[in-house]
Amino acid sequence: MISIIEPKDEMELLPALKQWLQNDEHRLGLITSLDGKQLVTLLLDLASRQAKCWITEFAGDSYRSFTSSVPQAHWFERALFDMYGLLPKGHPRLKPALLNEAYSGIFAPLRSLAEHDEGKSYERDLSYMDVGGEGVYEVPVGPVHAGIIEPGHFRLSCMGERILNLEIRLGFLHRGVEKRLTEVPLTKTRFIAEAVASDTAAANAIASAQAIESLAGLVVPEKAVCLRALALEIERLSMHVCDLGGMAADLGCGAISAAFSRLRGSVFRLGELLSGSRFLRAYILPGGVARDADRYLAEFARTLKPLRKELNVVIDSFISDAMVLERLDGVGVLSPAFAKEFGLVGVAGRASAVSYDVRKVFQNKILPEPRIRFESAGDALSRTKIRVFEIGTSLDLIEQLLASLPSGPIAVAAPELLVPDSIAVGIVEAFRGELIHMISTDNKGRIKRYAVKDPSLNNWTGLAIAVRNNFLADFPVCNKSFGLSYSGHDL
Amino acid sequence: MILTSANLVFIVTLTIMPFLLIGVIKKIKACFQNRVGPPVFQSLYNLVKLFNKDEILSKDCSWIFRSGPLISFSGMLLLCLSVPWLPLQPPVPGCDIFLFVYVLALIRFFSIISSIDAGSPFSSFAASREATLSFLAEPAFVLALVALGISAHSSDLALIFGQPIENNRIPLSVWFFSGLALFLSGIVELSRMPIDDPSTHLELTMVHEAMVIENSGPNLALVEWSYALKLLLFFGLIAQCFVYSLSKIIALPPLLLPLSVLVVMLALGCLTAMIESFSVKLSWGKNPDFIAYAVSMSLLSSLAAFAMNGGS
Numbered sequence: 099m100i101s102i103i104e105p106k107d108e109m110e111l112l113p114a115l116k117q118w119l120q121n122d123e124h125r126l127g128l129i130t131s132l133d134g135k136q137l138v139t140l141l142l143d144l145a146s147r148q149a150k151c152w153i154t155e156f157a158g159d160s161y162r163s164f165t166s167s168v169p170q171a172h173w174f175e176r177a178l179f180d181m182y183g184l185l186p187k188g189h190p191r192l193k194p195a196l197l198n199e200a201y202s203g204i205f206a207p208l209r210s211l212a213e214h215d216e217g218k219s220y221e222r223d224l225s226y227m228d229v230g231g232e233g234v235y236e237v238p239v240g241p242v243h244a245g246i247i248e249p250g251h252f253r254l255s256c257m258g259e260r261i262l263n264l265e266i267r268l269g270f271l272h273r274g275v276e277k278r279l280t281e282v283p284l285t286k287t288r289f290i291a292e293a294v295a296s297d298t299a300a301a302n303a304i305a306s307a308q309a310i311e312s313l314a315g316l317v318v319p320e321k322a323v324c325l326r327a328l329a330l331e332i333e334r335l336s337m338h339v340c341d342l343g344g345m346a347a348d349l350g351c352g353a354i355s356a357a358f359s360r361l362r363g364s365v366f367r368l369g370e371l372l373s374g375s376r377f378l379r380a381y382i383l384p385g386g387v388a389r390d391a392d393r394y395l396a397e398f399a400r401t402l403k404p405l406r407k408e409l410n411v412v413i414d415s416f417i418s419d420a421m422v423l424e425r426l427d428g429v430g431v432l433s434p435a436f437a438k439e440f441g442l443v444g445v446a447g448r449a450s451a452v453s454y455d456v457r458k459v460f461q462n463k464i465l466p467e468p469r470i471r472f473e474s475a476g477d478a479l480s481r482t483k484i485r486v487f488e489i490g491t492s493l494d495l496i497e498q499l500l501a502s503l504p505s506g507p508i509a510v511a512a513p514e515l516l517v518p519d520s521i522a523v524g525i526v527e528a529f530r531g532e533l534i535h536m537i538s539t540d541n542k543g544r545i546k547r548y549a550v551k552d553p554s555l556n557n558w559t560g561l562a563i564a565v566r567n568n569f570l571a572d573f574p575v576c577n578k579s580f581g582l583s584y585s586g587h588d589l
Numbered sequence: 590m591i592l593t594s595a596n597l598v599f600i601v602t603l604t605i606m607p608f609l610l611i612g613v614i615k616k617i618k619a620c621f622q623n624r625v626g627p628p629v630f631q632s633l634y635n636l637v638k639l640f641n642k643d644e645i646l647s648k649d650c651s652w653i654f655r656s657g658p659l660i661s662f663s664g665m666l667l668l669c670l671s672v673p674w675l676p677l678q679p680p681v682p683g684c685d686i687f688l689f690v691y692v693l694a695l696i697r698f699f700s701i702i703s704s705i706d707a708g709s710p711f712s713s714f715a716a717s718r719e720a721t722l723s724f725l726a727e728p729a730f731v732l733a734l735v736a737l738g739i740s741a742h743s744s745d746l747a748l749i750f751g752q753p754i755e756n757n758r759i760p761l762s763v764w765f766f767s768g769l770a771l772f773l774s775g776i777v778e779l780s781r782m783p784i785d786d787p788s789t790h791l792e793l794t795m796v797h798e799a800m801v802i803e804n805s806g807p808n809l810a811l812v813e814w815s816y817a818l819k820l821l822l823f824f825g826l827i828a829q830c831f832v833y834s835l836s837k838i839i840a841l842p843p844l845l846l847p848l849s850v851l852v853v854m855l856a857l858g859c860l861t862a863m864i865e866s867f868s869v870k871l872s873w874g875k876n877p878d879f880i881a882y883a884v885s886m887s888l889l890s891s892l893a894a895f896a897m898n899g900g901s
Contacts, residue, residue, distance in 0.1 A: 237710045237793070244790040254793075256714075259873055348794075350786040350870035356622035421783075421869035429872075570714065571873045574791040 099149055099460070100312050101140065101521045101536075106152040112164055114152070115139065119168065125454065126441060127523070128551040129164075129174035132538050134182035134209055137161060138549075140523065140536060144459045149523050159218075160185035170441035173555055180269070181208040181276075183220045194222050196588055198241075198269040207277055229255035229263050237570065241270045248584035252573075259569050264562045271588035279548035284310065285512060287545075288383050291535065294550050295586030296377065297337055300329040301528030302550075303382035305535040308524030310384040313539060314513030320504045322386035323462045328499050329369070329378050329387075334529040335492040336365040338485045339409070341581045345482060346416055348574050349425055357412045364405050368496075371398045386509025399500065406493050413486055426479035430576030432564040434474055442560045444531020444553045445484050446580050450476035450560075456527035466498045476564075478579035488529075516543040528553060530583060552586030595677040598847060603669055606851070607817035608633040610824060610858045617862035618788070632817065636810050644806035649708040657703025658804060658811035664696040665818035673751030674825025676832070676846045686734045686744045690727075696815075697723055700800065707803035711792050715799035718873075722784065722796065725880045726777040732887035733770035736763055736894040737830075750829050753843060754836050760897045761837040766890035768830030772857070773883035775823040777876075779816075782865040784876055794870065821854075828853035 106114060118124050118141055127140035127149065137154040154161075163186030164171035175186040176195035183206040186192065197205065203219040226236075234257050241249035249270035255263040279290050291306035292299040304326050311318060318326075343358025366376040371394040373381035381388050391398065416422060432442070437450030447454060451474040458470060468491045473480035516539050524535040531553030540546040561580045565573055612629030619626025628634070646654070671684035701720055704712040734749075740759040741749045749759070777784050780797035792799050801812045828850045835841065841849060871879055 235710065235714075237714065239793065244792060259714075259718075348789075348791060350782055350789065350865070350868070352618060352788065353621040353866045356624070360623065419869065421871075424875075425869050425872055569873045571794045573793050 099308075099523060099525075100517075101523055102148065102150040103521060104150060104152050106139070106154045108154050108156050108161065111137070111139070111152065111154050112162065112167060115164060115168055115171075126168070126170055127525075127534050128536065128549065129171055129178070130536070130547075130549045131178060131182055131184065131208075132547045134159065134184060134213070137178075138521070138536075138538075140534070142459075142525070144454070147459055149525075151521050159183060160187050162187050163189040165189050169439050169559075170556065172440075172559060177555075179220070180206065182206055183209060183218065185220075191227075192223060193267070194224065194269055196269045196272055197222070198267065198272075199224055201272075207272070207274055226253045226265050226267075227255070227263060231257070233257055234262065239573075241267075250584050254565075254570065254573065256570050259571065261565050261568055261570055261573065264565045264573075266558055266562055268558070268584060268587050271585045273585075273589065275589045276548055276550060279550075280545050284384070284514070284516075284545075287548075289380065291550075292379055294589065295552060295583045296379075297340075298333070298528045298530065298533065298552075298583065298586060300326075300333040300378040300382060301526045301533050302535070303378075304330060305524035305526040305528075305533050307382055307384045308526070309522045309535045309537045310513060310516070310524075312522040312524075313516040313520060313537060314384070315517070316385055316510055316513055318386055319507045319510060320464055321506045322508050323464060324499050324503055325372070325387045325391065325508065326382055327461070327465050328372060328496060329381060330526065330528075331492045331495045331499070332365060332369045332372060333378055335489060335496070336362055336369065337529040337581075338489050338492070339365055341578070342413070342416065342482070342485055342489075344581070345575070345578050348578050349422060351416065351419075351422070354412060354416050361405065361409055361412060364401060364408075367401050368398060368405075371401065383509065383512065385512045386507070388509075390508050395500070395503075402493075402496065402500075409489060409493075413489065417482065417486055423479065426482055426575065426579070427477060428475075429478040429572050430561075430564040430568055430579055432476040432560050434476060436563055437476065437560065440559045440563075441556050442531075443556045444528075445481055445488070446557050446560050447531060448472040449480035449484050450474065454532070456525050456532050460525045461527075464504075466495055466502075468495055478575055481579040516545070518543040530554060530581065530586075531557065550586075550589060552583055552589075554582040554584075554587045557582055558587065596680045598677060599670070599675060599680055602675065602851070603818075603821070606854070607814075607821040610820055610854065611817055613855055613858040614862045614865070617859055618866055621862075621866040632813065636814055639810035639813070640807050642806040644808055647707050647709070647803060650706050650803075653699075654703045654706040654803070655808065657699045657706075658808050658815065660699040661696045661815040662811045662818075664692050665815040665822070668692055668822055669818050672746055672822060672826070674822055674829070676751050676829055676850055678747055678751050682747060684746045686731075686738050686746060686749075689746060690731055690734070694727075700812075704800040704803070709803050711795075711799045711802050715796055715802070718796045719800055722777055722876065722880075725877055726774045726883060729770050729774040729880065729883035729887040730778065732884070732891050733767040733774070736887065736890040737767050739891070739894040739898055750826065754833075754841065754846065757833060757836070759833065760893065761834050762893040763890050763897065764830050764834040764837070766886050766893060768827055768834060770883050770887035770890055771823065771827045771830060773886060774880070775827060776861075776864075777880060777883070779820055779823060781861055783868045783871045784879065786865075786870045788865075789870075824854045824857050825850070828857060 123145040125142040127142045129139050139152040141150050173195055175189055178184045180194050180196040237254040239252040241251045251267040253265040254261050275294055288303050292303045294302045339358055339362045343355045347355035369378050370376045372391045432450045434451035437452050442452055451472055453472045455470045457468050471487045518539055518541050521538045526533045534551040536549040537545055538547040565576045608630050611632045616626045671679050671681035673679045701716045704716045737749045738744045740763045785796040804812050831853050832850050
């Protein structure tokens with residue numbers, strides 16, 4: 099959708115933002131900049147289903163930090179410092195978020211070349227929080243891990259078997275995605291958008307397509323809207339099954355984990371029948387979808403039918419096991435107050451009483467609405483229960499979409515020109531939560547700035563808080579219950 | 590040490606059985622996960638591979654780190670040759686309960702300090718966990734053996750285990766409860782589920798695997814080999830407890846005794862694999878509760894030993 103643009107004075111910004119967030123129907127989408135000379139604050143109004151951008155011009159390369167009053171601005175300000183070298187004055191704890199030790203202080207990927215040539219260097223504080231006291235020791239974990247997962251460094255300060263503090267350092271996967279997205283021709287954008295986080299390929303492609311379509315004034319055919327929703331739910335189903343299997347493996351239930359892996363294969367099969375790709379790659383494009391699945395629908399229904407029954411058997415034997423319940427209950431608690439303050443989204447948010455789901459607010463009106471459930475305990479068990487529930491709703495939605503699939507074209511011609519001097523956003527409920535792609539165009543209609551906000555950016559802080567005072571040996575369970583993305587965060 | 594037929598059986602099974610046990614456990618776990626699993630003797634092939642590899646040493650570690658695995662291995666080999674883990678007299682006679690317990694403690698002491706010596710935070714906290722767990726589980730293990738000793742009127746392991754059935758004076762209840770106590774404390778000592786997950790990749794949850802995380806090459810081979818011998822030793826003692834309990838109920842022909850102990854050892858391997866496939870690893874805070882079961886079994890066994898002894 100095209101966002102409303104409002105200029106906002108630097109002095110007014112913080113009080114206005116605080117007031118905006120007092121309303122439960124309002125959310126902070128993201129904070130970024132277009133070219134390092136202004137702040138763009140994207141705000142979402144859930145009641146009127148609108149997005150608006152406050153543009154705040156400021157002089158020099160520093161601005162007043164929000165973090166102390168608006169904690170969810172914390173990671174956005176860190177990212178701004180990394181990307182543009184913009185210094186938030188009065189930030190309580192400014193650390194790199196997207197870049198690691200390997201990058202020199204001159205490197206700020208989104209600064210203009212002219213500014214780069216001035217050779218301004220930024221002091222990056224790479225120290226870790228020093229937790230004092232007798233018997234406190236540090237355990238460094240990562241960035242290279244024993245399992246096949248992405249790189250991230252966790253610095254755990256422990257007292258005996260208890261975790262006192264966790265500091266998360268990411269940025270080992272910085273690929274220059276946002277910069278690259280402004281350089282490639284419009285026809286290639288979708289491939290890069292998908293690769294932001296490949297396990298969220300469909301959601302990223304949809305968000306990217308939505309933003310481009312709003313800027314081109316395209317109306318997507320109804321059938322394509324439904325096929326996209328189908329792809330999104332297949333992705334959610336696939337990843338929730340994968341995350342449950344990962345949780346089972348971490349608890350040591352090898353047999354159940356193996357059963358989940360097998361069933362995930364069946365979900366991949368659904369994706370392949372729909373899109374021709376097991377990971378739903380290269381399927382969604384601005385204007386519609388790439389292939390009509392009509393002749394595979396019979397086979398699709400045949401694969402879907404036994405899946406729910408088999409999934410129920412495995413899920414029941416996992417989630418009703420007394421030992422599993424005991425193991426997850428009360429582990430990694432994130433209180434609803436913290437979840438609200440840090441703006442948590444998705445599964446982790448809904449497990450801590452944040453009832454926000456993009457599908458309820460921003461999705462196309464022709465699509466069936468999902469049932470939403472939220473818990474308030476905020477522990478690993480609640481997050482697992484929410485995942486189990488969402489597997490059910492995804493299966494329901496897939497069945498509903500399949501039963502009422504409209505006929506007609508699957509795509510309209512791809513856009514060539516975009517509206518100049520505008521900002522558009524695509525918002526999708528990816529399996530991890532609210533995913534935002536924001537595109538701003540220059541006066542010739544070219545993409546000037548492409549910003550991506552992965553749900554993980556909101557939720558990593560939640561993990562750091564949730565593990566406090568838990569057993570060191572429970573850290574993997576907490577981490578898995580959040581199930582966050584490294585590549586989606588690192589861009 | 591004289592080469593009798595009993596000794597020959599000991600030595601042949603000593604070379605095959607540890608790897609067979611590990612292989613059987615892995616194979617059954619794989620079956621429950623719809624996998625083919627590694628070949629049964631894969632752990633033996635791994636040893637050969639590891640012995641041919643180079644070793645990487647931390648520049649901070651001392652001779653303790655190098656010699657720890659060697660001490661464990663030689664200690665385990667000594668115990669395997671002097672403890673009757675088959676119902677036959679062992680090649681090296683005269684192993685006392687307390688010698689057995691203290692050699693195990695010595696091995697543990699050296700494996701703990703050698704893992705701390707490596708200086709990695711993982712191996713250090715794992716060493717602390719190992720110390721805590723063994724400190725909790727040791728009473729169960731010692732009491733179970735002492736109960737058997739009281740009933741047999743001797744602390745010589747060769748007079749408790751490895752006796753012909755007709756000489757066996759230990760009552761059924763003592764055999765059975767000691768067997769259970771040894772099995773439960775064996776799960777702790779051998780770092781099996783639900784206390785420790787030997788197949789996990791998560792360093793932060795490990796005990797045994799994280800302790801040896803810095804070992805590589807021949808050093809690691811010795812660690813794995815001594816673990817295999819420890820498995821054999823424990824399963825051998827536990828299997829004898831159950832076979833002797835069984836012999837109190839049904840008459841077993843004396844010749845069948847060694848064979849049935851081997852079968853029970855494999856059955857214990859199956860049981861371990863089942864537990865590992867279907868149970869959930871306990872939270873660290875719940876481990877003492879689990880060990881309490883082992884301790885109560887050994888207390889029951891001691892009570893039975895005293896009661897029966899007073900009666901006779």
